Amino acid sequence: MARKFSKVDSIFRFLVLAVASAIVVLTVIYFYVLIKDSAVTLRTGLAFITGSTWNEEKGIFEVLPELYGSVVTSAIALLLGVPVSIGVAIFLSEQCPRRLRFPISFLVEMLAAVPSVVYGLWGLIVLSPLLEYKVYPVAQSYLGFLPIFRGRIFGLNFMTAGIVLAIMMIPIVASISKDALMAVPDSQREASYALGATRSEAVRMSVLKYARPGIIASVFIGFGRAFGETMAVTMLIGGAPDIPKSLFYPGQTLASLIATSYADALTPAYRSAVIEAGLVLLLVSFLANVAARTWIVRVTKGREAASFA
Amino acid sequence: MSASNEAKMNAVSLNAWYGAKQALFNVSLDFVPNKVTAMIGPSGCGKSTLIRCLNRMHELVPNTRITGKVLLDDQDIYSQGSDPADVRRRVGMVFQKPNPFPTMSITDNVVAGLKLSGVRDKKRLTEVARNMLERVYLWEEVKDDLKRSGASLSGGQQQRLCIARALAVEPEVILMDEPCSALDPIATAKIEELIASLKEIYTVIIVTHNMQQAARVADYTAFMYLGELVEYGETSQVFESPKQPLTERYVTGKFG
Numbered sequence: 001m002a003r004k005f006s007k008v009d010s011i012f013r014f015l016v017l018a019v020a021s022a023i024v025v026l027t028v029i030y031f032y033v034l035i036k037d038s039a040v041t042l043r044t045g046l047a048f049i050t051g052s053t054w055n056e057e058k059g060i061f062e063v064l065p066e067l068y069g070s071v072v073t074s075a076i077a078l079l080l081g082v083p084v085s086i087g088v089a090i091f092l093s094e095q096c097p098r099r100l101r102f103p104i105s106f107l108v109e110m111l112a113a114v115p116s117v118v119y120g121l122w123g124l125i126v127l128s129p130l131l132e133y134k135v136y137p138v139a140q141s142y143l144g145f146l147p148i149f150r151g152r153i154f155g156l157n158f159m160t161a162g163i164v165l166a167i168m169m170i171p172i173v174a175s176i177s178k179d180a181l182m183a184v185p186d187s188q189r190e191a192s193y194a195l196g197a198t199r200s201e202a203v204r205m206s207v208l209k210y211a212r213p214g215i216i217a218s219v220f221i222g223f224g225r226a227f228g229e230t231m232a233v234t235m236l237i238g239g240a241p242d243i244p245k246s247l248f249y250p251g252q253t254l255a256s257l258i259a260t261s262y263a264d265a266l267t268p269a270y271r272s273a274v275i276e277a278g279l280v281l282l283l284v285s286f287l288a289n290v291a292a293r294t295w296i297v298r299v300t301k302g303r304e305a306a307s308f309a
Numbered sequence: 310m311s312a313s314n315e316a317k318m319n320a321v322s323l324n325a326w327y328g329a330k331q332a333l334f335n336v337s338l339d340f341v342p343n344k345v346t347a348m349i350g351p352s353g354c355g356k357s358t359l360i361r362c363l364n365r366m367h368e369l370v371p372n373t374r375i376t377g378k379v380l381l382d383d384q385d386i387y388s389q390g391s392d393p394a395d396v397r398r399r400v401g402m403v404f405q406k407p408n409p410f411p412t413m414s415i416t417d418n419v420v421a422g423l424k425l426s427g428v429r430d431k432k433r434l435t436e437v438a439r440n441m442l443e444r445v446y447l448w449e450e451v452k453d454d455l456k457r458s459g460a461s462l463s464g465g466q467q468q469r470l471c472i473a474r475a476l477a478v479e480p481e482v483i484l485m486d487e488p489c490s491a492l493d494p495i496a497t498a499k500i501e502e503l504i505a506s507l508k509e510i511y512t513v514i515i516v517t518h519n520m521q522q523a524a525r526v527a528d529y530t531a532f533m534y535l536g537e538l539v540e541y542g543e544t545s546q547v548f549e550s551p552k553q554p555l556t557e558r559y560v561t562g563k564f565g
Contacts, residue, residue, distance in 0.1 A: 098371060187408040191471070193369060195422035195478055196398035205421060209412040299412075 027092055030282065038276035040269045048276060054241055061273030065241040069253040073237065076162025076247070077226040081169040082219055088170065088213075089177035094203055105178065112171035120235035123136040128236065131160055136248060147257065151246045156238035159247040164236055165226040173222040181207060198257020213296045214267065220292035224285050230255040254281045316380075317342035317512040318363060318400075318482060323377035325358050325367060332358045334536045335377075340482070340529075345504060345513040347527030348542070349520060351565045355536040356516045360484045363514065364400035365393040366452070381482070398426070401480035404508055405487040407467035409459030415442075415451050418459040422478035441473040445503055465496025472503065476511075483507060485515040489522065501526050520560060524548055532556045 041048055041061055051062030092105055136153045143149040184207050192202035206217070238250020239260060254277045265271040316339035324332040331353045340346050348356035361367040362375055365386060378385045386396045409418050419438040420428070427433060439456070447469045451462070459470055468488060475483060485504070488504050489497040504526045507513055517523050524544060531541040532553075536543040540547060540556040551557040559565055 185408075187404060187406060188410065190366065190369070190402075190404060191408040191410065191474075192421075193366065194364065194397055194402040195425060195474065196403075197425055198393045198394055201425055205425065206410050206412075209410070212412070 019249060022151065027188070031279075034275055034279040034282065038272045038279055039125060040272035041276045048273075049280060052241075052243065056267070056270060059267065059269045061269060063254065063257065063273070063277050063280065066252050066254045066257045066277060067241050068243050069237065069251040070255065070281070070284075072158050072247070072251070073162045073253060074163055074223055074226040076159065077165035077169050078219065078223060079166075080163060081166035081226075082165070082173060085170045085173035085218070085222070086177055086215065088174040089181055090203060090208075092174070093181035094176045094199065094207065105175065108171050108178075109175050110171075112175065116168065116229060116231040117235075119164055119168050120232035122162065123232060123236045127164065128155055128160050131163065140248075146248045147245045151244075151248065153248040154238060154250050156236055156250050157246075157248045157249050161233050161236040161251075161253075162247075164232055165229055168229065168232065169222040169226050172225060173218045176218035176221060177211070177215045180211040180218065183214065184210045213300050216292060216296055216299065220288055223288055227285055227288070228255055228281060230259050234259050254278075315342075316340055316524070317381040318514075320359065320362070321376075321378040321380065323359070323362060323375065325362055325381065326373060327358075327370065328372045332536050333362070333375075336536075336538045337535075338531060338538060338541060340512060340514055342512050343508050343510075344528040345508050345515060345526050346529040346531065347523035348514070348516045348531050348533060349518070349523050350533035350539075350559070352518065353535075354533040356531075356533050357486050358536075359533070360402075360486060360514055362505075362518055363482070363484055364397050364402055366397070366402065366422065368393070373485060373518070398478050399480055400482040401475035401478060402484045403468070403472050403475055403486070403488045406491050407464055407471050409467050409470050411458055411460035413459055414456045415454045415459055415462070415470065417474045419477050421474060421514045426478065437477055438473075439482060441477045442470075444476060444506075445469040446499065447471045447473060463496070465492050465499060468492060468496070468500060472500075476507075480511065482512045482514065482527070485513065487516050490518065497522075520548075520562075532559060534559070 035042065044062075048062055049067055050064055051060075052064045053060045053062050055061075088108065092101055092108070096104060132153055132155050136159070140149050140153070188206045188210055189202050192206045197205060233253050234256035237253060237256055239252055239256065240250040241252045241257075242249065244251070258274055258277050258281075261270075262274050266275045318340040320336050320338045321335045323333055324331065336355075336359060338359075348359060350356050358367060363379055363386075363536050367373055367375060375387070379387060381396070381399060385391065386400075394405045410421060413421060415426075416435065416438045419441050420434045423434060423437060439448060441452065447466060450466060451457070462470060468491075471494065472483075472488075478554065489500050492500065504513060504515065508528075515523075515526065527544045529542065530544040530547040532539045532547060532555075534555060540551060542552075545554060551558075551560060
């Protein structure tokens with residue numbers, strides 16, 4: 001009997017180990033392929049991400065405008081999307097009547113499953129004209145003193161892409177944050193109430209702080225989604241490889257560059273440039289994840305493991 | 310047992326429900342100021358529910374309700390216009406499982422309630438933190454590293470930290486819901502010693518499933534069974550010459 005169990009155990013351990021190693025192997029293969037196939041432009045070194053020239057005849061390919069576009073649209077998405085997401089999460093976990101919690105959570109999670117091309121179409125047909133003619137002119141009249149809101153308003157631009165990214169990010173960030181908040185033990189809430197805290201004070205003094213690692217993780221998952229998002233951004237950003245001062249001008253991102261130019265990449269240098277853009281995309285996401293992990297470890301340092309039970 | 314001016318708190322014909330299930334039946338009880346009152350009885354007898362009604366914590370559980378009155382200095386804490394947050398500041402609570410805020414330092418844990426009521430003066434906060442930690446006999450054990458997380462302490466230290474946190478808002482009554490049930494005997498002895506010193510300033514009401522503990526720390530003892538108050542009197546009377554046969558059977562260990 002005992003021997004039979006240990007045999008099952010070792011098969012199980014082998015299977016789990018094999019699956020885990022597959023992840024490591026896949027990651028190595030990713031990086032290997034990306035590096036091998038971008039060898040031509042990798043030789044130009046850092047100029048690839050610090051220069052703005054894109055000239056097929058001369059064979060010069062530099063992606064600073066695209067990197068800028070990815071960073072700026074993701075930043076807009078985070079700035080607009082994270083506060084809303086955390087608000088939704090707090091509502092669902094702390095305020096929402098019990099009977100409504102499940103149906104509303106279900107709707108939020110369903111929004112995360114809407115294909116990004118649908119978000120892109122909706123952004124193009126519904127949101128973009130509304131923003132261009134109704135919202136941006138008003139925003140400009142109040143905030144026009146800032147260079148980022150000055151000048152001509154284009155139909156497709158950084159801001160519109162960023163806003164749609166924010167909307168796409170909310171369901172996923174909200175639902176992960178909600179799970180983190182709901183995992184906070186009630187004893188923490190009771191401790192706050194017993195000191196005379198109101199509901200919102202209890203959320204601020206104990207619940208949010210306790211759930212902070214999970215909320216940070218959700219924000220970085222949201223960032224990853226926005227930074228790598230391709231379809232919707234390609235449809236909304238305008239495809240101009242520039243670094244304009246204004247967010248109302250069209251731009252380009254790394255992901256949309258890859259999507260729109262891979263079919264044209266006929267020369268080895270061109271092809272290599274597009275693949276290196278993918279490598280940059282992967283590296284930034286990778287570094288963002290490392291940063292998130294480090295931050296979470298720092299935040300949770302000194303806490304007893306039991307306090308998470 | 311009607312409301313008298315001498316009592317700090319009175320429960321008056323108190324009934325409490327969780328959904329359709331009634332947990333308290335017409336409980337009336339006077340709590341004597343600057344004394345320790347213990348609530349004893351088998352699990353599920355309503356003793357925890359009763360003390361959670363005394364600072365309006367009961368209503369935080371969804372679908373609960375109560376009828377009757379709870380007087381604090383002759384004022385009904387359930388009357389219209391009574392603010393539950395005010396009630397809870399005046400009637401502090403210590404829970405069964407120590408629940409310090411793990412993201413806060415020891416000092417910040419102690420003064421969390423003070424900060425809530427708007428005290429910002431750093432000097433005053435540090436001073437209060439020290440006084441309270443001394444009062445719960447924790448100062449000597451933690452003074453070298455007050456920046457540590459409150460959750461890094463041992464269970465008994467955490468519970469004393471929670472008591473310090475409750476005392477820092479200067480309540481008039483302290484409710485303790487089985488404060489030693491998660492602690493070892495040495496930590497328990499320290500908390501019991503602390504309870505004895507607290508009654509000089511506060512009115513203490515403690516729920517315990519441990520009859521020896523009630524006999525050691527309490528001046529008055531109330532025995533509850535199936536949501537009803539069976540007997541209430543001075544601790545020595547309840548344990549040595551109980552009036553109700555049910556009380557006698559319980560305190561002599563024939564059931565429970």
